[in-house]
Amino acid sequence: MLLMSKRRRRVNLFRFRREKNYGFINTCLKSLVVEKYGEEIWENLRIQTGVQDTFFTFEVYKDEITMQLIDTACQMLDVSPDMVLKQFGEYFFEFCKQSGYDHMLRTLGGNLYEFIENLDALHSYLSLSYQKMNAPSFRVEKNEDGSMYLHYYSDRRGLCHIVPGIIGAAALDFFNTEISMEIVNQTEEEERTGKKEHIVFLVTQKPVFSYKRRNKFSSSHFLPNSGSQAERRLNKEELERTMNKIRDKTSAKRSHWETIRGIVTIGKGRLLKGFDPVYPRTLWIDPKTFCIGLPFHIIFDEHLRVKQAGVSIQKIVPGLQILGIRLNQYFTIVRPEVKFTISSVQRFINSQFVFRTKREMMPDSWKQRPMLELRGQMIWMESVQCMLYLCSPLLRTLHELEERHMHISDIAPHDVTRDLILLNQQRLAEMELSNQLERKKEELRILSKHLEEERKKTEALLYAMLPKHVANQLKEGKRVEAFKHK
Numbered sequence: 001m002l003l004m005s006k007r008r009r010r011v012n013l014f015r016f017r018r019e020k021n022y023g024f025i026n027t028c029l030k031s032l033v034v035e036k037y038g039e040e041i042w043e044n045l046r047i048q049t050g051v052q053d054t055f056f057t058f059e060v061y062k063d064e065i066t067m068q069l070i071d072t073a074c075q076m077l078d079v080s081p082d083m084v085l086k087q088f089g090e091y092f093f094e095f096c097k098q099s100g101y102d103h104m105l106r107t108l109g110g111n112l113y114e115f116i117e118n119l120d121a122l123h124s125y126l127s128l129s130y131q132k133m134n135a136p137s138f139r140v141e142k143n144e145d146g147s148m149y150l151h152y153y154s155d156r157r158g159l160c161h162i163v164p165g166i167i168g169a170a171a172l173d174f175f176n177t178e179i180s181m182e183i184v185n186q187t188e189e190e191e192r193t194g195k196k197e198h199i200v201f202l203v204t205q206k207p208v209f210s211y212k213r214r215n216k217f218s219s220s221h222f223l224p225n226s227g228s229q230a231e232r233r234l235n236k237e238e239l240e241r242t243m244n245k246i247r248d249k250t251s252a253k254r255s256h257w258e259t260i261r262g263i264v265t266i267g268k269g270r271l272l273k274g275f276d277p278v279y280p281r282t283l284w285i286d287p288k289t290f291c292i293g294l295p296f297h298i299i300f301d302e303h304l305r306v307k308q309a310g311v312s313i314q315k316i317v318p319g320l321q322i323l324g325i326r327l328n329q330y331f332t333i334v335r336p337e338v339k340f341t342i343s344s345v346q347r348f349i350n351s352q353f354v355f356r357t358k359r360e361m362m363p364d365s366w367k368q369r370p371m372l373e374l375r376g377q378m379i380w381m382e383s384v385q386c387m388l389y390l391c392s393p394l395l396r397t398l399h400e401l402e403e404r405h406m407h408i409s410d411i412a413p414h415d416v417t418r419d420l421i422l423l424n425q426q427r428l429a430e431m432e433l434s435n436q437l438e439r440k441k442e443e444l445r446i447l448s449k450h451l452e453e454e455r456k457k458t459e460a461l462l463y464a465m466l467p468k469h470v471a472n473q474l475k476e477g478k479r480v481e482a483f484k485h486k
C-alpha cells in the first residue's frame, strides 16, 4: 500500500500542469466555504490567496487558483488537504444536484458499480457544454469478495481525495450504502499515452438498510455478492427452473402466440429477474445493408487491420476503402488515453472510445478542415477474433458539422447524434444567455457596492456640514423648517 505523508501531499498540491478548469469548480468551492464557515472566512481566504470574488460557471480559470484556495484553506482551518478535499467532494455532489444535474446523476447506474462505470460517459456528455474540459477518467473492477477497485486517472495531481467524497455521498444517497475507500496504489500510468496520475482505490461497502429495503431504491444489486447466500442460491435455482421450462416448451412446435403467452405466464412475471436472449442461427443481413445501416462502424483484427467499415466513415476517411490497412495509420485514440494496441483496447473495453482522424492521412485538399472525432463502444467478437467499433461522429453543433463538410444525412436516421447536435446547438445558445446573465449580475453587484460607498460618503458629508437632527431629517426625506442656529 502506498500512502503518502501529510507533508508530501501538501507539496503535491502544487505539482500540476499548466491546466485550466471551469468556474463551476471554484464557484462550488466558494459556496462550500461561505455555507460552512461564513462570508468572512471566504473574504479572508480570497484576500490571502489574491483571487477574485466571483467566478463564471462557463469560463475557465487557471488550476493554480483552485489549488491555492485549497492549500490556503488547509492552513487557515488547520486541516489536512485530504480532509478538505473529501469535504469538497461531498459538497460537490450536492452542488451538482442543486445545479440541475440531480436526475442525470440519479439515473447514471442502477448500482454503484454501474454508476462508476458510467462516470466517463457523464463527463464526456458534459464536455459538449464544457468544451475545454479536461475531465478525469475512471475505471472499475469487481473483486470476488464484493469489493471493487476504482481506478482514477487525472492530469491534475493532488486532487484524488475529492473522489471518495463524491463517491461516498453518491453511494449513500442513491444506493443506501456506506462505503470506505482507501488508496492501494498510486503510480504514473504507463498504459496511457499521457503521463497521468493513476490512483487505485479499494472500495468496500457496508449496507445501511437491509437487503430487501435497499432493493426498493435500486433496480439491481450493488454487486453480485450482495444479499444472503441462501437468497442468492434460491434466486439462481428459481431462474434455472424457469429457463428450463421455457426451453422445454419452446423446443416443441408451438404457435407464435403460445410462445409469447408461455413466456409471459411462466414464473408469473418472476422471469423478469433474468433474461436469456434468442439468437438466429445465421445472420439475416447482407454486408451492404449492414454497412449502410451502421454507416459509422469499423471492424478490425488483433493486428489492427481493418476488415470492414460503414459507408459514411469510408466517405470521410477514404483510406478505409482499402481493406487491410492498419487502423492506427488513420486514427489516434483521444480517449481513454491509451496506446493504440489491441491489448490496451481490450483492457479499457468498457470505456467510451474517442478516435480522431490523422491530418497527414487526409487528401491534400481536406487538410485545412478540422479533423473528425468518432465516439463509440468496442465489442470483442471472440468467434472471429475481431473488434467491432460501433461509433458516431462526435459533433457538438451544426457549425462543426459544416466545418467538416458533412451533412445530417451522413448520420443514420436511427442515430440519436442527429438530435444531440440540434439539441446541443440550442443548449449552447442557452448557456450563452446564462453567461451574459451571470456577467450582468456581477456588474450589478459591483455597481451596488460602489453605490453603497458613495452613499456612505454623502452621508458623512451631510453630518459634517449640518447639525445631526437636520441631517437625520434630510436623510429620511423630510422637509426641514428654517430656524436660527446660535
Ligand code: HEM
Pocket (backbone or CB within 6 Å): 020, 021, 022, 024, 025, 096, 101, 104, 105, 119, 122, 123, 126, 130, 132, 133, 134, 135, 136, 153, 154, 155, 156, 159, 162, 163, 166, 167
Ligand atoms: C453532473 C455532475 C457533474 C458535473 C456538472 C461535473 C463537472 C465537472 C467539471 C466542470 C470539472 C472541471 C474539469 C475541467 O474544467 O477541466 C470536473 C472535474 C472533476 N470531476 Fe466532475 N462533474 C460531475 C460529476 C462528477 C462525479 C459524479 C464525479 C465522481 C467522482 C466527478 C469527479 C470529478 C473530479 C475528481 C474532478 C476534478 C478534476 C480532476 O480530477 O482532474 N464529477 N467535473
